[in-house]
Amino acid sequence: MSQIKLVSDRCTGCGECIAACLYNAVTMENGLPIFGDACNLCGACAEACPSGAIEVLATAGKPAVDKTSYRDIWVFGETRDGQPAKVVLQLLGAGRSLADQTGQKLCAVLIGDNLGGLPELLIAHGADRVLLGEQPALAAFRDEPYTAVLASAVNQYRPSIILFGATAAGRSLAPRLAARLRTGLTADCTGLSIDRDSGDLLQTRPAFGGNIMAAIVTPNHRPQLATVRPGVLKPLQCDKLRQGEVIRLAIGDDLLAARTEVLGFTVAEGEAVNLEDASIIVAGGRGLGSAENFELVKELASLLGGAVGASRAAVDEGWISYAHQVGQTGKTVSPRLFIACGISGAIQHLVGMQGSEIIVAINKNPDAPIFKAATYGLIGDAPTILKELIAQLQSGA
Amino acid sequence: MNYFLTAEQKLIQQITRRFARERVAPVAAELDEKGEFPRKLLGVLAKTDLCGVSIPEAYGGLGEGIFGFCLVVEEISRVDSGVAICFAATGLGTIPLLLFGTEEQKQQYLPDVAAGKKLGAFALTEANAGSDSSAQETTAVRDGDYYVLNGTKQWITNGREADIYTVIAVTNKAKGARGISAFIVEKGTPGFSFGKKEQKMGIRASSTTGLIFNNCRVPGANLLAREGMGLIVALKTLDKSRPGVGAQAVGIAQGALDQAIKFARQRVQFGQPIIQFQAIQHMLADMATQTEAARALVYSVARTIDSGTKEISKASAMAKMFASDVAMRVTTDAVQVMGGAGYMKEYPVEKMMRDAKITQIYEGTNQIQRSVIASELIKERDEW
């Protein structure tokens, strides 16, 4: 393939590229790697090559649009029960620093009905401007009209970046909009920054079930769309004195056409588990060994006034429900204190809690990867140490 | 060992193995604990087409004979023989139809069984007619176009869950063994009800109940073969179904052996995995050899039956007797290899040992099997 090149005089035939290829696209012929049809230019082999012998050529390509005519950072202001979703405030927090870095404006886009008071709230959390699309037909989130309204606003105002929460709505709306605008979308970002040379948005996100991180850019198209995991970015402090402008979007009937209808909503039964808001989480994993031992996690959490979390292994064992799962396929949390008991620290789990302020790891395997992420490590039998902790805290020592 | 299976037979094995590992294994312990009938699992099996594995293609089955049937029973039994028996008892209950049914009777009942829509059961045993199967007391009295059934059957596998029952009953007491007949009776027929569900030592996922006939009117068209043929229907049926019990036993033995080896590899005592100790190794060697021998015998007999050979009583009895004795020995040894852990419900082998016992008892106790084998030996002429 012409876009992936082997610098043969650097190649030592070590075969690291073959081992690293996630798609089985590399084979060895006469001591040199051949890149086959399955190659999708992900670059894992180039990363793994100890001799720098593989080059994935970013066909520089020419920009499809005049990038300089696209300015400002937008945040999709998803609402829930008349309030902005928590992730929106987090996006504004990150958006603020991106805006300050680039000297551009931060703008929140609010679409819905009866949105009184919300524009001011978003401005207080960092927005310079709020675009307001208020219409009865927009009261409930639906992909088609929301896509149409956003696309129309994009055509009018030409933002450089649009951020969405990686929520059910965000992950449904953003791709439809990306296809409408024929532009790039990066999902589930855990990191955002501006590339100093190109001015492009650098998006970091987990892939392969959380086993790897990918750094993605949209170099030639605008706007650059990204969905961001809730619980990863930090909101600004609410500043009621912040000033900003509110602009009403003109919404013609043609933008409101929809082939879906929201009929209702049923609250899910079972415990409401709010891990995202907890400032202390005590979590248990396979190393606890039994459902009985998992009870110690619950006891410690209760003593500390915290919430109970779990690794996927504990949930699969049936020791606790999925609502408590922290990780790639569970919740992302960033409490002040996260105590991981009997959790090995597989990347899929770390991705969900590594934003915690202080991480305590209790595990009897000194090589467990969790110790690399921990502020405090206790090597030992988790149930035994938990019992000690509980005893000491109870006696008020 | 390579048994030179056909592509179709390998496919049967593959699909059943996935069914057993992916769908049965996660719930086996719970089914055993609660004694719960695996209705949903049987529905999953039905969608694989395997419920009709031994039913001829003309009636909607796969036509893979007793061998195909044994493969399915063995693979499920490796994980849970209770679930396997829910499938196998239907086979037992429908073999009479296959052997003696008229074309009308076959067309009426077999397609639904092949599609997994209906389950079957075989009702021979009574309180006073166990090994002495001719001591039947259930009666079937002719009344116009009907037979009126009265009496009770005991310990019938798939009782209450099956839709189609092959019931053996006395039509003419004066004729003794020649006065017994076989009938097809459908669940829901007025006068046909069920006794309590028995609490068993093992195969607890299967439903075992009594059958109660109280002036139950069965259409004359439901008589199988002719009046007086009942015991022949029963014995010819058992000749064909006994390898299935053998297959169940082979599956249980293999499952227990697998668990014992897995455990012995990782259990460390005296500084090494116990699988390094000769005492354990010799036990495992014996278990593996016996299991393989049982499998080879069951497969050979199944192939012989499917080839159309008429004289199969001796071989069939041998397969059932040998394999079930092996299963009891192998499961007991598996518990022994695992020591205290083997005795705990947390590990699956104690259940396998409890499950194995019945294979030495039903479809003819192993004492009856030995008598069958001996009587065949006596009948055979000296070829020398």
Place this chain on the structure above:
Amino acid sequence: MQIVVCIKQVPDTAEVKIDRETNTLIREGVPSIINPFDLHAVEEALLLRERFGGSVTLLSMGPPQVEAALREALSLGVDQAVLLSDRAFAGADTLATSYTLAAGIRKIGAFDLILCGKQAIDGDTAQVGPEIAEWLDIPHLTYVSSIDEIILAEPAKITVSRLIEGGYEQVRASLPVLLTVVRELNEPRLPSFRASLRARTQAIAAWGVADLDVDPERLGISGSPTRVNRIFVPEYDRQGQVFTGSPEDQAKALVVALRSARLI
């Protein structure tokens, strides 16, 4: 009902290991499987065919080895399968992928329903489904956890429940529609004997660029607005403090540390 199901062959990312020495992924020995969420989409298509009749067509895009995944799905009882394979498709991001799949669906013909899994376990983006719907100008609904009602008589409609934050949203859509589905929707069946035998020799249509009505600029790398700058295995190195000693000592030290951080 004419149903199209889009499936993807993926590496079993749950089985992927990390080489701690080189901090790279160990791909060897990781089997290729049908994306687990797609199996739920296939199952729902088969259930709907059992209820309403019609046919189920599988569609997938990828290199020739994807044919194995299509055969595996055929052994579940699907009617036919189409593979979109061409060098020109390689290196595609979600936009180019969805564009190509949409072109494939147009060539397959009229449909009532397109089913996709929630997301692929390698890319984890969940973007392709909604993007296909946009290219085809049909509505879409994501996170479908149950199909509650289908009316086939004109005006044809479908009512579903979507599993979203906090509960289930009931939504009605007109047909044709694209749905992405979650695990809760159903329990995928095992292969059936008859379908497995048939699948061994069943013809799988293979279409390349020449077979589709497409703009080459929208395919593969050229049609992909996003680029992967680099891939790395995340390394965590907080340089934490380790508490040693007996469990009692360790617990004591931790309590002191947490108290001084004013966390407890």
